[in-house]
Amino acid sequence: MDLRYWMGRATDAIQEWADAFGPYPAHASVLVDDDRFAEAFEEFTGRLSDNYPFFHPRYAGQMLKPPHPAAVVGYLTAMLINPNNHALDGGPATARMEREAVAQLAAMFGYDTHLGHLTTSGTIANLEALFVARELHPGQGIAYSSDAHYTHGRMCHVLGMKGHPVRTDDRGRMDLDALDDLLRTGEVGTVVLTTGTTGLGAVDPVHEALTLKERYGVRIHVDGAYGGFFTLLAGADGPEGLLPEPWRAIARCDSIVVDPHKHGLQPYGCGAVLFRDPGVGRFYLHDSPYTYFTSTELHLGEISLECSRAGASAAALWLTFRLLPPTPQGLGQVLAAGRRAALNWAELITASDVLRLYQHPELDIVTYFPAVRPATLSAIDAASARVLADGMTGPDPVFLSTLKADREAFTARHAGITADGQGARVLRSVLMKPESEHHVKQLHARVEELARTR
Missing domain, CATH: 3.40.640.10 (Type I PLP-dependent aspartate aminotransferase-like (Major domain))
Structure with a gap:
């Protein structure tokens, strides 16, 4: 689906519909010339570059992803x-x-x-x-x-x-x-x-x-x-x-x-x-008094x-x-891809010598933490924070998030951890983009590399 083509069709279709009601020149108070708009638009797009790449499989952090092109065209x-x-x-x-x-x-x-x-x-x-x-x-x-x-x-x-x-x-x-x-x-x-x-x-x-x-x-x-x-x-x-x-x-x-x-x-x-x-x-x-009358x-x-x-x-x-109707054969296939991605990454983490699963994923959210020694809450918290920060910098970025787990929740899942604090941050990845299914190995390899770096 060529988004740029259909966005052009969208403006043409609405203009054709509007023209049927006769000419309607814009009021002088709202007119802006192209040169002024170009200057503002350049600043605007420059500011938008200060964003994380929510669209890319490298982004496996929060519950963020771009809308489907059909939704963009429909909305516009x-x-x-x-x-x-x-x-x-x-x-x-x-x-x-x-x-x-x-x-x-x-x-x-x-x-x-x-x-x-x-x-x-x-x-x-x-x-x-x-x-x-x-x-x-x-x-x-x-x-x-x-x-x-x-x-x-x-x-x-x-x-x-x-x-x-x-x-x-x-x-x-x-x-x-x-x-x-x-x-x-x-x-x-x-x-x-x-x-x-x-x-x-x-x-x-x-x-x-x-x-x-x-x-x-x-x-x-x-x-x-x-x-x-x-x-x-x-x-x-x-x-x-x-x-x-x-x-x-x-x-x-x-x-x-x-x-x-x-x-x-x-x-x-x-x-x-x-x-x-x-x-x-x-x-x-x-x-x-002025609505609900038609x-x-x-x-x-x-x-x-x-x-x-x-x-x-x-x-x-x-x-x-x-x-993509909300049926198993329609939108269900999109969710299935994210679910498979989470399960596949959980398998890789289970087999890893530097990462541990915090909890097995039920849907498409994976939680895990560096396998540090000594295995204390404070050490896990520090290691998770370091992986998060280091992952967002450098030529090979990966974008994750963290989840705060309190002492009771952590030790209920991992009895061998020494609870020397009130809790610890663990790493959290939301794999809600179907494209993540084909990027799990790269994500895992990069996170393992970060976890090995002391």
Whole structure:
């Protein structure tokens, strides 16, 4: 796909559409001559060079990658019109696209019925899910694992609810025995389960937690912002296949959040929230004296806490799904490549004499640390920090990230480590780009080289 060609086609198509309404000369107040623009553009592109190469397999650090070319073209084309998906009169075409794309997401998770929409981020999507939880269980709090994203604690504060962090097991998953103890108090109305923590990629046992949902009458909200799309690999053949039970159980949960700007190949920001019961739309009910007048059909702004939202985000997702639908044969193949990359690198690390796995990857996040002597938390922390810093410099860079593991988490996984501190940083690589599958050996060789350098 020639991105430059299709970007040109995008501007031509929108200009042709606009010309049908007659001439519309730009106002003098916004006119800028090419020489002035060239000067500003040169400074602009120069500043953008101060970035890490998120597109390249050398970059194996944070959860960052470029959007698919189809998403770029879809976003640019719709952005030239600049629709607002709050009300149908603000973006009739992109509002329909949003509904169709959201319906595909709902089908991916097995929802027979749903109410949902796109958001500007996973943070806002989770805020909306917790807002509905508060309305349904007033006066009760929210439980989430201690390894869950920090957004849940922050949004509980915003909503005036009490957050209850629950300890995790030695794989970074919510400890259901601890959750059971908490639910017995009656203080919790909603449990947040994470399918793919942002630190380790750990998947909470959703299927097992459903028993507690029935026993205590709580809601279950699934935070799949990072890992939700991995449901496409549930029960798949091959090494990349995932145990299906946690993923199939999502269909019986009350709500789910997923971020297409992560594994859905979209630009920032594009999140989504889905509710299994469309009846929760009553909590969003409001009116406006100057919107919602073009149709008696439900407007997206009537089921959203956000007001203005870029219709271009919906357009980008819709166009991408036309080419790579959220099915095992479509987008699932992209996730399978990242999963295989993580498993292959884990094998190389296991066989290495200078690196050790911190935890076996569940999705596409690999965590590891230099095999230092003496094997103390302080020595591991220093070695990890050195590899991170040295990897970003020189003629053969590799871009990694680190994860802070506390003393209890570390020793639960590696009993032979001397705990001479409160914790240690380990190296962390997110292999969410499918191109990483063919670059694992080079990544591993470079990290081994860095780890050997004292």
